Amino acid sequence: MNEKTVTFIVDGKEIKARPEQTIMKACDEAGVYIPRLCAFKDLSPFGSCRVCTVKVNGRPQAACTQPVGEGIVVESQTAEIQQIRRNIIDMLFVEGNHFCMFCEKSGNCELQAMAYRLGILAPKFPYMFPVRGVDASHPDIFIDWNRCILCARCIRTSCEIDGKNAYGFIGRGPHKRVATNSSAGLKGTDADVSDKAPANCPVGSLMYKRIGYAVPIGCRLYDKNPIGSDIEMKKTT
Amino acid sequence: MQKPKIATASLAGCFGCHMSLLDIDDRILKLIDLVDFDKSPVDDIKEFTGRCLVGLIEGGCCNEENVRVLQEFRKHCDILISVGDCAIDGGLPALRNGIPLKECLTEAYITGPTVYNPSGKIPSDSEIPLLLDRIYPCHEVVKIDYYLPGCPPPADTLWQALTALLSGKPIDLPYELIKYD
Ligand code: SF4
Ligand code: FES
Numbered sequence: 427m428n429e430k431t432v433t434f435i436v437d438g439k440e441i442k443a444r445p446e447q448t449i450m451k452a453c454d455e456a457g458v459y460i461p462r463l464c465a466f467k468d469l470s471p472f473g474s475c476r477v478c479t480v481k482v483n484g485r486p487q488a489a490c491t492q493p494v495g496e497g498i499v500v501e502s503q504t505a506e507i508q509q510i511r512r513n514i515i516d517m518l519f520v521e522g523n524h525f526c527m528f529c530e531k532s533g534n535c536e537l538q539a540m541a542y543r544l545g546i547l548a549p550k551f552p553y554m555f556p557v558r559g560v561d562a563s564h565p566d567i568f569i570d571w572n573r574c575i576l577c578a579r580c581i582r583t584s585c586e587i588d589g590k591n592a593y594g595f596i597g598r599g600p601h602k603r604v605a606t607n608s609s610a611g612l613k614g615t616d617a618d619v620s621d622k623a624p625a626n627c628p629v630g631s632l633m634y635k636r637i638g639y640a641v642p643i644g645c646r647l648y649d650k651n652p653i654g655s656d657i658e659m660k661k662t663t
Numbered sequence: 664m665q666k667p668k669i670a671t672a673s674l675a676g677c678f679g680c681h682m683s684l685l686d687i688d689d690r691i692l693k694l695i696d697l698v699d700f701d702k703s704p705v706d707d708i709k710e711f712t713g714r715c716l717v718g719l720i721e722g723g724c725c726n727e728e729n730v731r732v733l734q735e736f737r738k739h740c741d742i743l744i745s746v747g748d749c750a751i752d753g754g755l756p757a758l759r760n761g762i763p764l765k766e767c768l769t770e771a772y773i774t775g776p777t778v779y780n781p782s783g784k785i786p787s788d789s790e791i792p793l794l795l796d797r798i799y800p801c802h803e804v805v806k807i808d809y810y811l812p813g814c815p816p817p818a819d820t821l822w823q824a825l826t827a828l829l830s831g832k833p834i835d836l837p838y839e840l841i842k843y844d
Contacts, residue, residue, distance in 0.1 A: 519752075526843035527748055527755065527814035533844065542841050548751045548810035553800060555753075555760040643844070652838055 459654035465490035516549035530638030531630030533646030539653035564612035566619035676722025686818035728792035
């Protein structure tokens, strides 16, 4: 049995894991939450947002892609790493147009919830106010690029769960964006309302139409409990 | 002993943040025990009468007058706070930031479907403050010391922040009081 277990340390706490697990998976099972945006429980790891950055034996690594190792020492909730995470969230906010006050996702949005959890009152970088569009051509789904954080959860969900290939990235650097697999836009793809992809978008970018604001303020996912509480609830002791 | 003074202003905002301040309900009586209001729409004092401990700014800067008022607040207040999303990130008015000013004005006064404007001109009276090219968050114009987000920030957020500052403590908001909507 012992060959199948590795033991490592996260913020001073000893955690046991199976050798094929990532640091994030092992920590989740142990009730230790590592902040994340592009990682999602039912999808393959992607490692793009870097919100899950931890230090492994002193080196920054993405906890969602980095495998566990016997005896590694992981730092996660240190002041330095929390600040790195805050900086990333700040950048995501200023790079897009995130109008929380009228966004249908507000209260259920993982980007917003992460900012709350990290205690961000205002981003410290200058707002870019980029000019971006909306694709509302589909009868049941829309994309608002103003809010997209390029996590690729829609792309991965479409391939891995919906068995389609409705979305993909085009462009590089600041020009990178999610594109639909049809020159006619969303309505030209095989995306439909039974797809999981819109449900797995962490922000209000890829959305089902006509269900916004269904849950009253105060009862939404992150109104009372910070993102990650579900994982921390598992904490033993 | 003289009470510390508070000043407030609504720049490119909707007065919702001021409404939220009134929403502290009967604690407003306690607040009046603790502070005097200086320049503010609450008491309609138009000019600063002296140095203020705290200035609360609602709304970002959409025109030259907003910039002037904001600079005046910075000059007269020890602590300047951006209150609400419009002050912090431009808020709803910033929806025009991706549209050239000329286009905005043309649609608002000439080509918009509901416009009635026989003169066919964009108003240009010298009494009307000139619009800026876009909305500027307050901290892009002057130094801001604290931020209280929300649209509007909950009354409890404003209350906690003010009472902390008045007793010389740092503002330390619990999870439920940090809201962007
Ligand atoms: S649309 Fe949503 S799920 Fe897709 S990349 Fe953008 S933020 Fe991620
Ligand atoms: S959650 Fe690991 S890089 Fe995004």
